[in-house]
Structures are given as C-alpha cells and as structure tokens.
Amino acid sequence: MNTYAVIDFETTGLSPAQGARPTEIAVVLVDQQGIKDRFQSLMNPGVSIPADIQALTGISNAMVKKAPGVAQVMQQACKFAANHPIVAHNAAFDQKFWEVELQRLNLYQQQKFACSMLLSRRIFPELPNHRLGTLVQSLKLPNTGRSHRALADAEATAHLFLHLQQALRSRFQLASVSHALLLAIQAKSRSQLEACVLKYGGLRAEQMA
DNA sequence: TGCCAGGCCCTCTTTAGGGCCTT
Numbered sequence: 546m547n548t549y550a551v552i553d554f555e556t557t558g559l560s561p562a563q564g565a566r567p568t569e570i571a572v573v574l575v576d577q578q579g580i581k582d583r584f585q586s587l588m589n590p591g592v593s594i595p596a597d598i599q600a601l602t603g604i605s606n607a608m609v610k611k612a613p614g615v616a617q618v619m620q621q622a623c624k625f626a627a628n629h630p631i632v633a634h635n636a637a638f639d640q641k642f643w644e645v646e647l648q649r650l651n652l653y654q655q656q657k658f659a660c661s662m663l664l665s666r667r668i669f670p671e672l673p674n675h676r677l678g679t680l681v682q683s684l685k686l687p688n689t690g691r692s693h694r695a696l697a698d699a700e701a702t703a704h705l706f707l708h709l710q711q712a713l714r715s716r717f718q719l720a721s722v723s724h725a726l727l728l729a730i731q732a733k734s735r736s737q738l739e740a741c742v743l744k745y746g747g748l749r750a751e752q753m754a
Numbered sequence: 755t756g757c758c759a760g761g762c763c764c765t766c767t768t769t770a771g772g773g774c775c776t777t
Contacts, residue, residue, distance in 0.1 A: 553776095558758090558759090558777060559759055559777055560758085560759040560760075561759095562760090563758070597777090634775080635774090635776040637761050637775090638759090638761095638775075639776075641760085642777095660761095662762095663763090674774075674775085676774090735763080
C-alpha cells in the first residue's frame with residue numbers, strides 16, 4: 546500500500562474516443578523514500594502523429610516507426626505497475642488511455658487513480674495555475690528534463706505527489722505519513738478531501754483556514 | 755474555416771456556463 550505507480554502518457558490526441566493512441570508511456574514506482582524504479586518506452590501507435598503534437602512532445606512519426614507496438618508496451622507497463630494505486634497529473638486523461646488500451650488486451654482490472662492536479666488545486670489554490678510545469682517551478686521541485694516527455698513528466702509528478710503528501714500531513718496535522726498518502730490517493734474533490742481528513746484524524750479544513 | 759474530449763470546480767450557480775488541464 547505504501548508503494549504507488551505514477552504514470553504519464555504521450556499520445557496522438559486528447560481522446561481515445563476520437564481515435565487517439567499512445568506514443569509513449571512512463572511508469573515510476575514510488576514509496577515514502579522516493580522514486581525506486583522506472584519503466585519508459587516509446588510505442589508505435591499505428592496512426593500518424595499530428596504535426597502540432599510532434600512539435601509539442603518532440604516525438605515524431607520516425608521515432609515511433611521503429612518502436613514496439615502498443616500491445617507489447619502496454620503489457621509491460623501493466624506488469625510493471627502491478628496492482629499499485631496509480632497517480633497521474635490530470636488523471637482523467639491518463640486513466641482513459643490506460644483503461645482503453647488494457648481493455649483492448651483483456652488486461653484491464655479496476656485500479657485506484659489519484660490526481661495530482663486536483664489535489665494541488667485544493668492544497669495550493671493561490672498558485673497562478675496548476676499545469677505540471679508551473680507547479681514544478683512554483684514549488685521548486687527537481688528538474689526532471691524535457692517536459693512533455695513521459696519519463697520527465699512522470700518523475701515530476703512523483704516529486705509533486707510526495708510534496709503534496711508532506712503539505713497534507715503538515716496542514717491537517719495528520720498522525721502519520723501513511724495517513725497522508727491514503728488521503729492523497731482518496732481525495733479527488735473538496736468533499737472527499739474533507740471526509741478523508743476527518744477519517745484519518747486530522748483537523749478539519751475550515752479549522753486550518 | 756474552425757472546431758474537435760471530458761471531469762472537476764467556480765460563480766454573475768443549482769432549470770448553467772465556462773475555464774482549467776491533459777496531448
């Protein structure tokens with residue numbers, strides 16, 4: 546339970562329902578001591594990458610042409626992430642691709658997803674925005690490399706999520722780091738955050754205002 | 755030509771609309 550998997554997809558578009566497929570995935574295993582293992586791979590999506598997305602990510606059609614197929618990479622990623630809770634920045638996006646691609650392979654099993662973006666909105670509402678790059682700069686998190694590449698963004702999200710756990714523990718005076726982790730994973734909305742704070746014995750949000 | 759998804763959340767709200775965030 547104290548280990549979770551941070552994932553990040555690069556894709557050909559915003560929605561699998563519109564035919565978008567993944568071009569790269571990174572999975573980073575994290576515990577309370579930090580990042581302990583990494584998996585990263587380009588994959589051949591079988592569809593063309595639009596020019597604007599190639600410019601955004603730096604991943605070209607030529608780069609993925611020689612890469613293994615989506616099925617092979619997703620099998621490896623699924624095995625690597627095992628049954629750990631999954632964390633992503635704007636998790637609704639990555640969760641869609643994760644579930645759709647694993648369902649294609651009959652590998653899908655329901656997993657808990659936590660969202661570092663929703664949590665950072667709750668914990669740091671004063672920041673100008675909650676894009677991953679802005680959070681890395683504002684919170685002085687480690688530089689993990691080129692943004693919009695899967696491993697760099699997954700590692701940045703891992704550092705962000707560790708930072709959020711510490712902020713939760715401090716702000717709500719939680720008894721333990723594991724309570725902060727449970728809270729971080731379970732609290733996606735304001736009401737869930739409040740309920741989890743009460744569940745784990747911390748001070749109510751309004752008491753900390 | 756210009757738009758395209760979708761869940762969360764704020765507000766000039768709740769019988770709704772629009773910004774944010776991901777690629």
